[in-house]
Amino acid sequence: MTHEVPAVVLLSGGLDSATLVAMAADQGFAPFCLTVRYGQRHGIEVQSARAVARQLGAPKHEIVDLNLRQFGGSALTDDIAVPKDTPRHEMGTEIPVTYVPARNTILLSLALAWAETLGANDIFIGVNALDFSGYPDCRPEFIAAFQALGRVATKAGVEGNDNLVIHAPLIEMTKAQIIQRGKQLGVDYSLTCSCYDPDDRGLACGHCDACVLRREGFERAGLPDPTIYQEVVNG
Amino acid sequence: MTHEVPAVVLLSGGLDSATLVAMAADQGFAPFCLTVRYGQRHGIEVQSARAVARQLGAPKHEIVDLNLRQFGGSALTDDIAVPKDTPRHEMGTEIPVTYVPARNTILLSLALAWAETLGANDIFIGVNALDFSGYPDCRPEFIAAFQALGRVATKAGVEGNDNLVIHAPLIEMTKAQIIQRGKQLGVDYSLTCSCYDPDDRGLACGHCDACVLRREGFERAGLPDPTIYQEVVNG
Numbered sequence: 001m002t003h004e005v006p007a008v009v010l011l012s013g014g015l016d017s018a019t020l021v022a023m024a025a026d027q028g029f030a031p032f033c034l035t036v037r038y039g040q041r042h043g044i045e046v047q048s049a050r051a052v053a054r055q056l057g058a059p060k061h062e063i064v065d066l067n068l069r070q071f072g073g074s075a076l077t078d079d080i081a082v083p084k085d086t087p088r089h090e091m092g093t094e095i096p097v098t099y100v101p102a103r104n105t106i107l108l109s110l111a112l113a114w115a116e117t118l119g120a121n122d123i124f125i126g127v128n129a130l131d132f133s134g135y136p137d138c139r140p141e142f143i144a145a146f147q148a149l150g151r152v153a154t155k156a157g158v159e160g161n162d163n164l165v166i167h168a169p170l171i172e173m174t175k176a177q178i179i180q181r182g183k184q185l186g187v188d189y190s191l192t193c194s195c196y197d198p199d200d201r202g203l204a205c206g207h208c209d210a211c212v213l214r215r216e217g218f219e220r221a222g223l224p225d226p227t228i229y230q231e232v233v234n235g
Numbered sequence: 236m237t238h239e240v241p242a243v244v245l246l247s248g249g250l251d252s253a254t255l256v257a258m259a260a261d262q263g264f265a266p267f268c269l270t271v272r273y274g275q276r277h278g279i280e281v282q283s284a285r286a287v288a289r290q291l292g293a294p295k296h297e298i299v300d301l302n303l304r305q306f307g308g309s310a311l312t313d314d315i316a317v318p319k320d321t322p323r324h325e326m327g328t329e330i331p332v333t334y335v336p337a338r339n340t341i342l343l344s345l346a347l348a349w350a351e352t353l354g355a356n357d358i359f360i361g362v363n364a365l366d367f368s369g370y371p372d373c374r375p376e377f378i379a380a381f382q383a384l385g386r387v388a389t390k391a392g393v394e395g396n397d398n399l400v401i402h403a404p405l406i407e408m409t410k411a412q413i414i415q416r417g418k419q420l421g422v423d424y425s426l427t428c429s430c431y432d433p434d435d436r437g438l439a440c441g442h443c444d445a446c447v448l449r450r451e452g453f454e455r456a457g458l459p460d461p462t463i464y465q466e467v468v469n470g
Contacts, residue, residue, distance in 0.1 A: 066301050073352035095390050102348035105388045109344040113337035117308035136393040145384040152380050153340045155330050158371040 006030045007122035007167075008111040011061070013048030014194045015214055016126035016170055019182035021056045023169055024124045026185055032118060033058040034111055038103070039069035039077045044202035048193040055188050064110060074100040075196070082197040084207040088216070091209055095134045098196055098209065104137035108146050108166065116154045121163045123150075128178075129171050143168045175217025183223060190226035203230045241265045242357035242402075243346040246296070248283030249429045250449055251361035251405055254417035256291045258404055259359045261420055267353060268293040269346055273338070274304035274312045279437035283428040290423050299345060309335040310431070317432040319442040323451070326444055330369045333431055333444065339372035343381050343401065351389045356398045358385075363413075364406050378403045410452030418458060425461035438465045 007029035011017045024031045035049040046063060053061040072078040075097040082098060104127065111123045127138040136142065143166050151162035170178055182189065194214045195204035204211050206229040218225035242264035246252045259266045270284040281298060288296035307313040310332040317333065339362060346358045362373040371377065378401050386397035405413055417424065429449045430439035439446050441464040453460035 062305055064302065064305060067299065068348065070297055070299060071349045071352045073348075095393060099390070100348075101351035101390075102344055102388060105344040105347055105384065106341070109337055109340040112340055113303065113308075113335075114306045116336035117306045134393075136390055137388050139387070139393075141387045142384075142392075145380075145387050149340065149377075149380040149384045152374070152376050153337060153372050155334070155336075155371055157377075158330060158369075158374075 004028075004030065005122070006032055006059075006118045006120040007124055008032050008034055008115045008118065008120055009058075009124040010107050010111055010126065011035050011049045011053060012126070013045040013052060013192060014126075014210070015175075015182070015189060015192045015217070016128060016178060018052045018056070018187050018189070018192045019178050019185070020124050020126040020170060021052060021058065022182055022185035022187045024167070025056060029122060029124075030059050031056065031124070032114065032120070033061040034114055035061065035063045036107055036110060037063060037065045038100070038106075039067045044193050044198050047202070048191055051191040052187075055191055062114065066106070066110075068100060068103070068106070071101060074098060076100050082208050084205070086209055086212070088212065091134075091213070095136065096209060099135050102137070104142065105146070108150075112150050112153060112164075115164070116156070121156075122165050122167060124167045124169070126170050127168050128173065128175075130174055138171075140168075140171060143171070174220070175213050176220035179217050179221040179223060183221075194227075199230055203228055203233060205229070206231055239263075239265065240357070241267055241294075241353045241355040242359055243267050243269055243350045243353065243355055244293075244359040245342050245346055245361065246270050246284045246288060247361070248280040248287060248427060249361075249445070250410075250417070250424060250427045250452070251363060251413060252284075253287045253291070253422050253424070253427045254413050254420070255359050255361040255405060256287060256293065257417055257420035257422050259402070260291060264357060264359075265294050266291065266359070267349065267355070268296040269349055270296065270298045271342055271345060272298060272300045273335070273341075274302045279428050279433050282437070283426055286426040287422075290426060297349065301341070301345075303335060303338070303341070306336060309333060311335050317443050319440070321444055321447070323447065326369075326448070330371065331444065334370050337372070339377065340381070343385075347385050347388060347399075350399070351391070356391075357400050357402060359402045359404070361405050362403050363408065363410075365409055373406070375403075375406060378406070409455070410448050411455035414452050414456040414458060418456075429462075434465055438463055438468060440464070441466055
């Protein structure tokens, strides 16, 4: 496969965005991966992102530092406890405390900057509206609004050459469907990290919403979960 | 005057954004000032921003570091020469090399994050469509598109409580009008720095587009220019 058309792909190091990189490449794009270290509690994500970008042959991987802890307001960037063992039927019924204010707006704006300097018209973001319907910036209307903004925000917009597309191919997929698709495309999920609250060794807690959804996804996909959970190692 | 309603005001340390802070306060907002150190060549801007925030009584001033040099593509963040002595009639006819890709999208997205944690519905940005008609992200359609995005991007958007307003009160003002308004409101312009290419002492070059427009603005406003230019000190 030749990758001649550059696209910026937002890569967190989690299961969804790893699948996204593989999907972008499968569509014929050269996936220029962008990871933002925004003050998450868990630096392990960035190591996962590096490993995923390497495994999937990204032509370039930029890691941008941006301290969103200055604004706070989230369990991922502030001194707020990450919820554990949320009953499955309660997930997505309200906005979780793991929501980071304006995070996807910020991530997409950084992707837009890099896309403009690369001359890329395509940006991929791994948002999902099914499992986490609670996040405002994972909804289709948010993606549509950002695409409309991006088309007037850059030089191409002024020149009437506004072909920007924000791709969110995971938005309507279940976790099991995402995993099955990634497996077909050769994603090595043992490199990825989904946990909101890993320990110092980078091992997943197994109890936060992200762990619960990931585990359930592998079960429903009928595939072995390669994740190493703390409790397995400890006990 | 009581300032009870918080607003996030993007403050670069230049003439326009200093005026903006004073205008926001004059409208009854408590101006929470946000400065982004995005890898500009000139760190002096941030010192100016600090002085302006202090002079105008900002309740809080956050300075966020974000290295846009990683993406490049601008004379302000890359190894591209800042143009000097551009003929006045040529300014604004095309997009200048001092345009920073997606800069205002990024600045507004950071302001949106802070606004959400503050519970603020109002964001002020000092864009100007007259003097720099060449910048894509200084146009009214860009501001309108960002406001539309912001109204679906946050918790308030999900809750149908989408009262976000992006204020760009300088957008149709001339530099002379901006200076006159700021003077009325007590802005000390000697604290501000507009130059794209100041020297190590922080002194303005006097020849970049920003210096030319500033100088002309004071002349047309009939007010003394407090800027200390390199040539005056050197010669």
